Amino acid sequence: MPKLGAEPIRRAALVKATIETVGEAGSLEVTVAQIARRAGMSSALAHHYFGSKEQIFLAAMRHILTLYGAEVRGAVSIAEGPEGRLRAIVAGSFAPGSFRREVISAWLNFYVLAQTQPQAHRLLRVYQRRLRSNLRHELRPIVGARAEVVARGLGAMIDGVYIRAALADGAPDRAYALKIVMEYLDRELEVRG
Amino acid sequence: MPKLGAEPIRRAALVKATIETVGEAGSLEVTVAQIARRAGMSSALAHHYFGSKEQIFLAAMRHILTLYGAEVRGAVSIAEGPEGRLRAIVAGSFAPGSFRREVISAWLNFYVLAQTQPQAHRLLRVYQRRLRSNLRHELRPIVGARAEVVARGLGAMIDGVYIRAALADGAPDRAYALKIVMEYLDRELEVRG
């Protein structure tokens, strides 16, 4: 039953299934067969399209990062002024699409993988660098020379709050997460540079 | 060659070897045999003393948490005033004993495990609760009602900075990590409640 042009559909299905499966298991110790079954195909096909389990997961992370980037850009584009854009960037990290159990769980495992897997390491770096650079850019007109340190602090806090959400009972509380980070921002903006 | 009283020595050796092995691998996907070899014994003996791989790792984390607790208490005991103690608590998280690659790596994996392993989950909760409560206690006289939110923010930032150190190239930079967090603290203390 080969319908041609199946590749992109299959890949997307595998990416989706990977996020779900890893999210449920809470770890990368899931089998390719599990992922493939969830995506409605044989494990052989998953290997056919991605080559290895690692590559499947990396594709899933790339998808998550793409989604995240789009959410941030969307929020920033309608925001006004440095402070508005700053808050938009922060809010983007906790946007509904990114702030879900499965996605947070994937992030956590991504961190672990990035310690040893070069591709994952590079990917994570790209994300961190971009986030920091975006924050710094908007912070400069507000806090001046302290932009660098504040950007790092903010980035770290976003990650910290984000990751903690993975361990909270119940659904991640977006409003509360935002409150914590925004509170910090308020303090910084109150003082000015 | 059974020397009696071997149990505590063996257990300690296994805990140490676990932290080293997990640190090197960057993940929990290490074999009991690897850990046992490093600790100078057979894998059967490791199972004899701990029952399972999971329990070995949990023992290692308990050790890390004990060490961390001791470091914080030590620093706090010689500090003076709420602000001094606050800074001591923060500094404790980045004390030399706790702020090492292997230890940070263990933490990262611990987070992953805590998502699904009840004992790990409980253990992590104890740590988080204690940290937050300590921070809040010292913050109250300084920032009043905002103590709760600030304590959460500070806790999240500590975790964020800490975990990011696992991904940095080279040895973890204690001074810089501290700078980031202290900067935040300065801001909060500058304003007062």
Added chain:
DNA sequence: GTAAGTTTATTGACTCGTCAATCAACAAAA
């Protein structure tokens, strides 16, 4: 337009390796 050949999609079955956990057995101390 149709037969032959090619590419794409797909899977069941299999290989090969790994590893947690168990056990029987042995050794030395109490």
Added chain:
DNA sequence: TTTTGTTGATTGACGAGTCAATAAACTTAC
């Protein structure tokens, strides 16, 4: 001789990745 320490060998399960085979859809040549 019972308790404590210790291991080599084994079991039993699991899982990543490969492969040969099948089939439908497209292409080309006549």
